[in-house]
Amino acid sequence: MANQQDVIIKMVLDAWTTHVNSADKLFSALTDEQLQQQVSPNRNRGIYLLGHLTSVHDRMLPLLDFGDQRYPELNDVFLRKPDKSALEVPPTNDLRRYWKEVNEILGQHCMRLQPPGWFEKHTAVSEDDFKKEPHRNKLNVILNRTNHLASHLGQLLFLKNSD
Amino acid sequence: MANQQDVIIKMVLDAWTTHVNSADKLFSALTDEQLQQQVSPNRNRGIYLLGHLTSVHDRMLPLLDFGDQRYPELNDVFLRKPDKSALEVPPTNDLRRYWKEVNEILGQHCMRLQPPGWFEKHTAVSEDDFKKEPHRNKLNVILNRTNHLASHLGQLLFLKNSD
Numbered sequence: 001m002a003n004q005q006d007v008i009i010k011m012v013l014d015a016w017t018t019h020v021n022s023a024d025k026l027f028s029a030l031t032d033e034q035l036q037q038q039v040s041p042n043r044n045r046g047i048y049l050l051g052h053l054t055s056v057h058d059r060m061l062p063l064l065d066f067g068d069q070r071y072p073e074l075n076d077v078f079l080r081k082p083d084k085s086a087l088e089v090p091p092t093n094d095l096r097r098y099w100k101e102v103n104e105i106l107g108q109h110c111m112r113l114q115p116p117g118w119f120e121k122h123t124a125v126s127e128d129d130f131k132k133e134p135h136r137n138k139l140n141v142i143l144n145r146t147n148h149l150a151s152h153l154g155q156l157l158f159l160k161n162s163d
Numbered sequence: 164m165a166n167q168q169d170v171i172i173k174m175v176l177d178a179w180t181t182h183v184n185s186a187d188k189l190f191s192a193l194t195d196e197q198l199q200q201q202v203s204p205n206r207n208r209g210i211y212l213l214g215h216l217t218s219v220h221d222r223m224l225p226l227l228d229f230g231d232q233r234y235p236e237l238n239d240v241f242l243r244k245p246d247k248s249a250l251e252v253p254p255t256n257d258l259r260r261y262w263k264e265v266n267e268i269l270g271q272h273c274m275r276l277q278p279p280g281w282f283e284k285h286t287a288v289s290e291d292d293f294k295k296e297p298h299r300n301k302l303n304v305i306l307n308r309t310n311h312l313a314s315h316l317g318q319l320l321f322l323k324n325s326d
Contacts, residue, residue, distance in 0.1 A: 008302070041203075135174045147182065151316060152317060
């Protein structure tokens with residue numbers, strides 16, 4: 001009989017890793033030209049979603065107390081502003097590299113975090129609020145960001161050639 | 164200090180409920196005509212995804228040992244066959260009703276299941292395999308189906324009028 005805490009951490013991290021790997025595989029398969037396409041008419045371009053997901057994952061580093069954000073300069077372009085605003089998007093190759101780097105750093109920290117640490121508060125909730133809402137823990141950040149990633153991954157699939 | 168088991172169950176069920184409610188709100192807001200549209204050129208129609216999600220959620224009833232599937236006749240149309248195959252799609256109003264009914268029944272069972280029950284095996288895994296893989300429990304079904312729903316919900320958003 002495995003420890004229930006270990007089981008639940010495995011469930012959440014497995015789902016996260018599966019989705020990060022799927023997105024990684026998809027981004028690698030898409031050409032720079034495909035990433036310039038909109039996922040659907042009048043919707044975000046692939047390149048915007050690549051930057052958006054990179055920025056959201058990058059912000060998980062401070063949120064999980066894993067260290068500083070690596071690329072805070074992406075926040076304006078990919079979080080605060082919609083696609084095709086006046087802001088300049090970094091070169092595609094740079095974004096591809098940031099995406100891989102950020103997820104790799106996150107993955108390393110996740111592997112190292114001891115089980116009880118997952119049930120500690122994330123950094124955006126106060127001690128007082130956390131006492132009342134103990135579900136606002138680090139594992140919940142992973143769980144919710146997995147859903148966020150799944151949602152955009154469903155959209156990004158449209159950039160692949162349809163049969 | 165809340166019980167860790169209760170906390171994790173709340174995290175997973177909250178994410179599930181949030182996504183079911185978002186999808187429900189979206190389906191209610193979309194007209195029958197909008198549901199006939201494809202979410203992106205040459206991709207599934209809204210009506211197909213409504214039936215698909217209903218069927219997947221309906222199959223969670225036996226998978227979680229909550230009872231029989233209500234609409235097994237949907238499996239062929241929305242799980243085994245792609246959209247726009249020769250099979251006839253049920254009337255939109257019926258599908259809207261099935262969607263609501265299935266999620267309501269699921270929700271009632273979820274509320275009634277006692278915490279330890281969530282860590283019992285789901286019905287598609289054998290006792291022997293479950294001993295080796297205790298993460299294949301009922302809570303994991305909810306976690307994974309939330310990601311599945313999030314993925315299609317991201318696509319269905321494209322049926323709304325873009326600004």
